[in-house]
Amino acid sequence: MTMEQMLSAVRSHDGVLELAPQAGSEHPEISWGDFYFYYAPDGRVPRNRQPYATIVTKNYPDDTGSGLDAPDRWRLNLHVGRAIFTDLLGYPPESIAAGVVDYSAEDVFLPHPLYGAYGWVAVVNPGRGTTDRAIDALREAHLADRRRVERRQR
Secondary structure: OOHHHHHHHHHOOOOEEEEOOOOOOOOOHHHOOOEEEEEOOOOOOOOOOOOOEEEEOOOEOOEOOOOOOOOOOOEEEEEOHHHHHHHHHOOOHHHOOOOOOOOOOEOOOEEOOOOHHHOEEEEEOOOOOOHHHHHHHHHHHHHHHHHHHHHHHO
């Protein structure tokens, strides 16, 4: 799956807000070229919560294990919660073994290098082995964010 195909899948959800910082924007330079997704039908970037999904295209200073500075590498990150995390990885978030995970592996579900313990999963260059399940997990992450927003509005 290409990054453009994944972006299309994310953009197809109702109420999705895509934040895609570009050069010269008010956003930090390190974020330029990456994508952040929220359930925000009002079209405003939430100030009180994190995105439910991101697509990153480069290494960050504290997140280099995925090797995203190499050509044609990108990573889908999803906040899926404990149950889906456990289903995808075969163990719960609190059981991540530090130093054992190869965060550079492609087309496999991995705990997020920084936020895995909080129910985030990551896939470097989703392909045949992960695309269908990644699309399902993406939909679930979107719906979970929607439920959180609607619950707060009540």
